[in-house]
Amino acid sequence: MPRQTTAYIDLEALRNNYRTACARAGSAAAMAVVKADGYGHGIAQVALALADVAPKYAVACIEEAEAIRAAGISQPVVLLQGVHACDDLGDCERRHFEPVLHSEHQLDWLARFERSGDFPRFWLKINTGMNRLGFRPDDLHAVMARLEKLGADSRLLGFVSHFACADDSNSPMTATQTTTFEAATSSWPELMRSVGNSAAHFIPGQPLFDWSRPGIMLYGGSPIIGKTGPELGLEPVMSLEAPLITTRVVKAGETVGYGGAWIADQDTPMGMVAVGYGDGYPRHAGTGTPAAIGGRRIRLIGRVSMDMLAVDLSDAPAARAGDSVELWGRTVGVDEVASCAGTISYELLTGITRRVPRNYLKHLA
Structure with missing residues (x-):
């Protein structure tokens, strides 16, 4: 599968x-x-x-x-x-x-x-x-x-x-x-x-x-500096979603990912998401970049890898492996993610690679 x-x-x-x-x-x-x-x-x-x-x-x-x-x-x-x-x-x-x-x-x-x-x-x-x-x-x-x-x-x-x-x-x-x-x-x-x-x-x-x-x-996507698409009355068309593939508690003082770029200042529930820059998700989206799970906003921690990224599940304590994580869509705007990555939504949307299938829907719920 x-x-x-x-x-x-x-x-x-x-x-x-x-x-x-x-x-x-x-x-x-x-x-x-x-x-x-x-x-x-x-x-x-x-x-x-x-x-x-x-x-x-x-x-x-x-x-x-x-x-x-x-x-x-x-x-x-x-x-x-x-x-x-x-x-x-x-x-x-x-x-x-x-x-x-x-x-x-x-x-x-x-x-x-x-x-x-x-x-x-x-x-x-x-x-x-x-x-x-x-x-x-x-x-x-x-x-x-x-x-x-x-x-x-x-x-x-x-x-x-x-x-x-x-x-x-x-x-x-x-x-x-x-x-x-x-x-x-x-x-x-x-x-x-x-x-x-x-x-x-x-x-x-x-x-x-x-x-x-x-x-x-x-x-x-927004064409105006300082505005998001929804603020301009536009509807998000793409929702990029990926599964949570594992969860764990990172102990205070432990690091996550390449370079040990993020260090837990307290015991923190963490999850790994099956998406990375090999899929077109921006590598430069760092700690604090928003994502969402079950309609609850969460944040990325550490560096984005080629095939995975880490998220802090403190604000989604019920999250479990297999749950779907929205990287951008209706809860988290693509313009928000682009801003965190130091780029624009044009680059993110056009950068999604071929290994990510497109699923065409009449209307997202």
């Missing part, structure tokens, strides 16, 4: 979070971002759960878009990282993928389709200050002139950009980027525009234009 370490996925919570994104997007439509294997939740299952409500999906790369098609889903799929080879543009045209073109070499690839005219529908990325991908605003008129010369301008859907600091409500950079984006694209009001990541949905008065791009918020 396999161990019972499992990631339970609440698909109705996912749908509710998408509805929240739509409500917060106002007049903008919301393309569901399902990259990185649906943020670790399973791209096919996530996309299928949203298939009757999401008019468009967004992924990072073409192999993720192919996974959506393999699941039998026909909605358009935006490739946020564009394409990585010229031939991929032909696949995009045939498969109704919408690549985001962001570099001159991608325009060179596009030129190879000039003779046939079989251009895919595509977007242009505008670099408004993130300085990762995209054409500079001052170069946009030249880019548009080149597209018109190629005859590809009729296949251009619109413009996208990405915010660098939308998670920080005190940063003026989002407003600056928005102004830059509006000015850069003002000559083409007939084309669509998209800038709104998850965090932008929570900025009062922030324009989201034609399409927003909710990502982490769909999965219940």
